[in-house]
Amino acid sequence: MHQGQLTVAVLGPLGTYTHQAAYGRFGSSVQYHECGTITDVFNVVASQVAHAGVVPQENSTFGSVIETYDALRRENIGTICGEILLEVQHCLLVRRGVKREDIRYIKSHEQALGQCRDFLAQHFPSAALEKVGSTAAAAKAVSTSDDCAAICSKVCATVFSDLEIMFEGIQDRNNNYTRFYVVSAALDELPSPVPIPRQTRCLVRLSSAKGNRPSPIMQLLSALGMNIARLDRRPQLDTTLLFSNIYFAELERGELGDEPWMLEIQCALQRVQDSGGDAQLMGIW
Amino acid sequence: MHQGQLTVAVLGPLGTYTHQAAYGRFGSSVQYHECGTITDVFNVVASQVAHAGVVPQENSTFGSVIETYDALRRENIGTICGEILLEVQHCLLVRRGVKREDIRYIKSHEQALGQCRDFLAQHFPSAALEKVGSTAAAAKAVSTSDDCAAICSKVCATVFSDLEIMFEGIQDRNNNYTRFYVVSAALDELPSPVPIPRQTRCLVRLSSAKGNRPSPIMQLLSALGMNIARLDRRPQLDTTLLFSNIYFAELERGELGDEPWMLEIQCALQRVQDSGGDAQLMGIW
Incomplete structure (x- = not known):
């Protein structure tokens, strides 16, 4: 590793906000390694399968990301070398043709469910809320289901075929931002594309x-x-x-x-x- | 209100750990008012529909209870006048006759799902995790389902008919305790059965x-x-x-x-x- 193309681990599948945040920082010149959980992002970086990783740290509406802080309790979990801020606008996506009255389950990451509590209580008070590994994993699962909707980004409607947007901008607060940490394996091993301004x-x-x-x-x-x-x-x-x-x-x-x-x-x-x-x-x- | 029998609001339905904690403190001499959410417990106490309420504050394995702290951000949300500690041993309950291989969904409160992360990853890696209002609400829902299991207390197997215990003691750590706050309407309006030792x-x-x-x-x-x-x-x-x-x-x-x-x-x-x-x-x- 550490030769040739840079590999950046993100919470996958492609289409998550974490992937969007990473793409905004690293662009198309790096290879993205999709992980199933936030903990896995830390693991593949610590074990040098990826040069760097991006994990959500905090959302301005729903607060700290528990899984990230829980991973940071462990020894040899890597080091934080940067931050990324991303505006988050949630959509409700369903498989093409699914009607509002068909929806029995709403799937997403617990953070997205938490950021849309008011919307869910108002529009889907009796739907079951299902916690999955990421917003894009929810979109992927919904693309083969007749009674589910996913809370995820608009991007997922293009990433996964057969999905359509039922509601847009469903987060409880317009001013909804998520802050991400960029992680690398060790303090002295920062991946070179991460700009290092004076540290603050x-x-x-x-x-x-x-x-x-x-x-x-x-x-x-x-x-x-x-x-x-x-x-x-x-x-x-x-x-x-x-x-x-x-x-x-x-x-x-x-x-x-x-x-x-x-x-x-x-x-x-x-x-x-x-x-x-x-x-x-x-x-x- | 505030005459005759004391009313204590708890996260319902009966069978939740909150109800068990409240029962341990107030016993059978009070009337229990079942609420659908933690926020509702605060609301019925603040509006004096109940004399007191009990809400989970923190678990020793999974940490602070977000909904409780989020409610405490609001004005006129009542006042904390006591604490209760309860040992928490989780079980996996299913409708009588449901087999392990039938289980597609596992329902519970997000805290219980969080306290059994290792068990779930090991025994039910592909089951969908569904976040519901309380552990006993999960048990109640599971009692009419053929493909669901609930993480809840042993007590729920007696509270809800047709349920049986598939696994016992499934929390990731044996030393698993939840701490609860007792809430009342105002600082000078403590319900009399709450013992007031020297405040610490x-x-x-x-x-x-x-x-x-x-x-x-x-x-x-x-x-x-x-x-x-x-x-x-x-x-x-x-x-x-x-x-x-x-x-x-x-x-x-x-x-x-x-x-x-x-x-x-x-x-x-x-x-x-x-x-x-x-x-x-x-x-x-």
Whole structure:
């Protein structure tokens, strides 16, 4: 690997918003590797089957993407080296000829179902909501079904034959954006087509040191002493302590100084270690 | 209302873990009001159709319950006045006679689907996962279906006729607990059967003051200056600013002093207001 054409892993099949976000960044010069789940995107990047990957991190309406943060709890899961912002306009797609009254199931990724809660409650209060791996996987499944509809992008109506658009712009809020992380295998192995401007963001994983009494989050954050743009919490599973937490702090650079930002971050991580916590740099971009 | 028998709203139908948690606290002396969604539990309590309500807050395996935190973003949503801890052991239930190879759909609440991810991937990799309002609603639906299974509690096999247990203890982690909030209409209107020990917990909602430039979360937390046990983030929707956040900080009392804790909390909220943020007390227990 790392010779010839660049391979970028995305949540597949082609037609997902993740693929659109990746295409907007990498264009047609790279090869796209379709994964069935977000976790698989991380896996193929960490195992160097792909040079880079793109995963959804957060939606402006429905919030953080749980599967992404859960993958980031693991060791050797790769590193974040960039971000992409994409406006998301959902459509309801059905197989050509399926009528509104035929629809018993509505399939999509849990994020898309969550971003269209009001629409679904109003127009399809009795339809069953089926959670599938991606929006395009939903479209693909619906193309062979007589009683299903998929929430996905307009693009899927051209990617999969026999589909037609029943509703357009069905997200609960017009101002609906999804933010993606670009991931690569290791901090020093950024794929070259990713433009590296002066770094202004990084993601830090914070947890109580293993085996210790949990450190209060304020103690960890105070020791870190950095400007936090986003802070997310997930259960820490590699411990017998019930309701232990891992926090993910996305840091934002205040002023662009002369010193490399990395030095400042490394000092901050050391302060957390010294205070009895555990801090891990998950990426800088 | 507020005369005669106490009414407690729960996520229904009877047989949910929420109902079991509520029953463990309130017993058979109260009347249970079954709601279709977590949001409805908040609504009937806020509108005083029920004296109190019980909602799931967090699971030790799959984390925070999004619908609960999203409801807590709203104004006049009631107040938290207690917590309940319940061990959760999931079963896979089918209609009597349905065979493993007949199962095409597996229905449950998104939390239960999330707590059994490994089991589902291993035993039913090709089954469709259907997200319904509650675990007991899934059991009820499955009792009239030939190709579905429900993830729910063992209790549902007795609540709904014609159901049998196909698998028991299918949660990914043995140490699987759900924590619930008890909610009431207003801070000074606690339902009397809720025991009020010396208060040691409270929930505070933090956001940038409306219309202002967002205050960094560290600025709000430093102004608050309290011991934080849990910190959660959800999108703030009543603003035109993209990716604005609301944080929920559950505070834990350090030492039990002589002063009422409420005074200390009120001073902390005032410090947040003074620093340009917005802080709202969502309950104390």
